[in-house]
Amino acid sequence: MLLAIASACVASPNAVATAGKHGPGKGAGQGPAPLLPSEMPGQVGGPTRELPFGLVSPEQPGQFSRVVYNRVPKCGSSTMITLIKKLGERNNFTVIVDEEFKPDSEKLANIIKGLKPRSFYINHCGFWPSAPPDVAWINMLRDPVSRTMSGYYYKVDPASRGHTLAEEAMRQQKGDPKCGCFKREFDTCVRQRRRQGCPLEMSSAANYFCSPDEKDCNPDLAIARADQRYTFVGLTEEYVRSVSALEALLPTWFAGASELLATIHDTRVTADRNDLTGTKLAGCVSNIAKRTLMEVDQNREEIEFYDEMKDLFWRRFSSIQRDDALPNLRMKSYLFHPMAA
Numbered sequence: 001m002l003l004a005i006a007s008a009c010v011a012s013p014n015a016v017a018t019a020g021k022h023g024p025g026k027g028a029g030q031g032p033a034p035l036l037p038s039e040m041p042g043q044v045g046g047p048t049r050e051l052p053f054g055l056v057s058p059e060q061p062g063q064f065s066r067v068v069y070n071r072v073p074k075c076g077s078s079t080m081i082t083l084i085k086k087l088g089e090r091n092n093f094t095v096i097v098d099e100e101f102k103p104d105s106e107k108l109a110n111i112i113k114g115l116k117p118r119s120f121y122i123n124h125c126g127f128w129p130s131a132p133p134d135v136a137w138i139n140m141l142r143d144p145v146s147r148t149m150s151g152y153y154y155k156v157d158p159a160s161r162g163h164t165l166a167e168e169a170m171r172q173q174k175g176d177p178k179c180g181c182f183k184r185e186f187d188t189c190v191r192q193r194r195r196q197g198c199p200l201e202m203s204s205a206a207n208y209f210c211s212p213d214e215k216d217c218n219p220d221l222a223i224a225r226a227d228q229r230y231t232f233v234g235l236t237e238e239y240v241r242s243v244s245a246l247e248a249l250l251p252t253w254f255a256g257a258s259e260l261l262a263t264i265h266d267t268r269v270t271a272d273r274n275d276l277t278g279t280k281l282a283g284c285v286s287n288i289a290k291r292t293l294m295e296v297d298q299n300r301e302e303i304e305f306y307d308e309m310k311d312l313f314w315r316r317f318s319s320i321q322r323d324d325a326l327p328n329l330r331m332k333s334y335l336f337h338p339m340a341a
Contacts (some may be wrong), residue, residue: 064136065117074150076236077141098123128213142236148202190289219305
């Protein structure tokens with residue numbers, strides 16, 4: 001859990017690893033140590049648990065005529081879109097990036113129904129529970145605090161949003177001296193908002209696994225959807241492994257993804273330093289700010305949802321490594337910085 005982390009910094013989403021059929025190894029002198037057969041990552045030397053394998057299987061010929069990536073914001077989707085566009089040219093499919101975000105249930109259903117074969121649809125949108133079985137769903141998740149902090153800096157970043165939108169966001173912040181956090185670092189803003197009694201809820205990633213108008217949406221339902229209806233849900237912090245898993249599970253769409261990812265790994269969206277605000281996206285959040293965020297019930301639920309999804313990620317990733325019918329995982333040895341959007 002976040003509160004148990006000794007360091008005050010949110011972990012970097014860099015990934016440096018190599019892997020083959022028999023599990024993750026070390027690349028460039030870095031990476032996790034080999035795991036015992038019944039150990040989860042993070043459990044080396046500690047209590048072991050049996051892993052239920054056979055959780056995933058690669059697509060069969062013609063199984064999926066369409067793919068939907070209903071992207072959660074600030075989880076590296078700009079990198080994924082760049083990658084998918086390159087894959088569309090390589091693997092002969094059409095990429096549709098919809099900028100009319102969050103369509104309602106009826107509109108979303110009509111959009112997906114109207115997709116032609118070999119279409120890859122991308123949008124910030126919910127899930128369609130009645131989607132036909134020839135539609136594959138994928139997504140990416142990120143540590144909620146890291147995701148919230150990224151969104152905080154992105155909102156006022158002229159390099160990624162343009163000066164007009166960034167300056168408008170700054171005007172709104174300046175006009176709200178109580179809760180606006182004008183020219184404040186994220187950590188300072190969290191503590192200021194708590195002192196002033198301002199809202200501290202983080203946005204929900206779990207909602208993206210529910211229909212836009214689903215009244216009974218909750219983390220348990222979202223986890224069940226991710227487990228039963230999604231081909232794969234990756235993690236921004238494990239971007240290289242996530243892309244490698246997608247390549248193994250959706251080969252007619254993601255063939256060549258690992259090699260192509262290496263050509264775009266140096267590009268980012270949100271700048272580390274913002275000359276307009278004088279702030280730095282340093283990646284550090286104090287334990288006080290973390291505890292403050294965890295005082296909110298919705299935020300605790302979001303952290304618990306992410307922890308469950310991390311567990312699902314590692315179980316599926318491990319099952320891919322152990323399945324001789326799946327392609328070898330190809331993981332390059334390089335530092336990877338995913339785009340922030």
